[in-house]
Amino acid sequence: MPAGEVIEPQEQPWSRRRLRSTNERLLLDRLRALGAASRAQLARETGLSKPTVSSALASLAAAGLVHEVGTHAPERGRTAVLYAPDPAAGYVLGVDVGRGWLRVAVAGLDGTVAARADVRNRARTSAALADLVVGTARRVVGDSGVDPAEVVHGVVGTPGVYDEERRRVRYAMHLPGWGRAGLFDRMREELGVPLEVHNDANLAALGEYTYGVGAGSRLFAYIMIGTGLGMGVVSEGRLFTGAHGLAGEIGFLPWPDRRAGQEEPGRHRPERLEDAVSGVAVVEAARHFGMSGQLTAKAVFDAARRGDAAAVRAVELEGERIAHTVAAAAAVLDPDLVVLGGGVGHSVDLLLGPVRAHLRALTPLRPAIAPSRLGEDAVLLGAVATALGTARDLVFARRTGDG
Template sequence: MIHGYAGEFPPAFLREDGRRTATDNERVVMTLLHRTGDASRADLARATGLTAQSITRLVDPLIGRGLLVEGAPEIAGRGKPSAKLRLVADAAFAVGLSVMTDTVSLVVMDLAGTIRGRVEAPLVSVDFARANEQIASLIDHAVAEAGLNPARRIGTGVGVTGYFIGDGARLNPPAQLDPWALIPLDTMLAERLGGPVWVDNDGNVAAVGEAMLGAGRTTGDFAYLYFAAGFGGGVIAGGVPMRGSHGNAGEFASTLPESWPQPNLDNLRLYLAVHGHPYDDLHAMLAGFDPGDPLIDGWLDECAPSFNLIASVISAALDPDLIVLGGRLPPVLAERIIARIRFTNPERRGHHRPAPRITPSVIGPDAAAIGAAMLPLRAAFFG
């Protein structure tokens, strides 16, 4: 279940029964096309195990609703020419937002999964009403720049730093986002932004973004470490997010004893300030500092036990293929962290327990906004 959803789908996306955007079998077809780009009816039948007649019963209504288009038949080797089906990119789109303590990041993603627009801006105010005005304005501008029909927006996904308290979409963010704390974010955002709104924490949605455009292309099992003003993460298991009973799976910072340093970027900013390199905020630091600076070695040394414990816990408890270091973490700094991580993994009979590989994210700081944009599209059309 997606945490924190409020609102109704626009009528244009509902089926004739007025109840659903896509049936379970329609979702299977659309998910396959989302992954492959295009496929013939015969391809879909082979991939799903459904008969050709069943595929036709699924595909034709989707074409009629403008969600799929079928091209001209193509000759591919011997046999009858086949026509390729694909998703109609402009048929629907979603907006994904990542709201951080100092910055808001936004992407516009169409039905085919193409990012049609990107915006990043300093958060003008953490006041909820003022921030919503800024976000609404950013959405309007980005959608217009992308040349998309606003009526085709299926919804908005929002990733917010913090953990769920076990009561709907109420999150407990850091002190810097105090006006966003413990309120029903989904319904309150939907009132201003319009349409359905999904809310999840930034680590979960960043992991979804990585699953879509990064590590998820080669593995369905990985842990994602999200570095920003705070520190958290998400888990992808079998290709889908592992959320836990309260939506807080991947809150890796909580595995550290209270006296241990939290390896987040705001603590790095404070470390640099103590050593003569002050920055007003995290946005300024990320724009101005050199992540390869030898001065940072001291911070890395302080945080090494924390990195080692978190990586060892992930390896032992989750046994993923991969640990991905992402969020707002520069890749150069990620590589320096990776070089220092040591797993707790004693040898037995000449063998160590297989440990995950560790790699920087290839997506960059947009991962949370990308993952947030997938929330409405998955809920509406995909498996």
């Protein structure tokens, strides 16, 4: 070799494959953000050359990941073909397990729900509830017309916290037996779908951030008030779960009732925040103030709207207690937004005024407070959004061979 001559290293085949895969994934992500785009627009958006964009789009189309969705005719120049991600390249399963209702949905890779079912949870054992989840999920997949093999990932939202090491849910107080080890392994096996398990309030927060009123918040807290009490925290678009997945379990906070000793004999005094703020607490307060008969939290709120004095006092007390909950969250997290959701949270039309009034008296920290935009669908849509994050990676790897 002559002195001074430099031999250029040969580009390795794996490097070329990696580069192609990176370019293809970049284009696919940009298309998801844009909805649809032409080759020229993608070249401008990504900084890739037009020949590279054309080659990558051809590969993505051959893999079934993108398809042509129309044309665009500019004022000058040639008509351009528009491309978009193919939502039918794969599907996800979202499941919301609640004490009163089970909600299940199948959605394409664009998040559009293809089919869903909302069924009453009348299961009295954990085995019966697992059967209900599996049976409902199979029915929804069948109703969607989707090949079950194309459902690549699923996410289940449940009260409590899933312990991956012990393969069981912990702290699901309102679902008896639901903490039995192996239940979710059984559901995975019977459905033939990989299932992640997440806390329902956390998924509701992600759903509200992705599709609802939390979009664009730097840090927001979703407070779920229903059968129990929970909170999900989203910071910079990412869920904050703590060291052991227990962040947001505010229902376990102690509740020092300032009226201790003033209740009627035998009346239950709340010892945890969940006891004071949940739907059960609304019913207890209404009875204490004079309401009778078969009561639910919804019935109490409906009576308050009609002007029933006992119901109005119960709602006022609930607003005060929710204000304490918001004050605690504000002091620890400094959120720019607090979203109220869950069954009780759906009655924000009555609660928002008392919550804000009591919050002013409790603390100088006053984040914006808003009702959930997604309502009862928050957990389910959060499950879908979470499943999509994994499913898109899986589908891309399978269809491009990028293992």
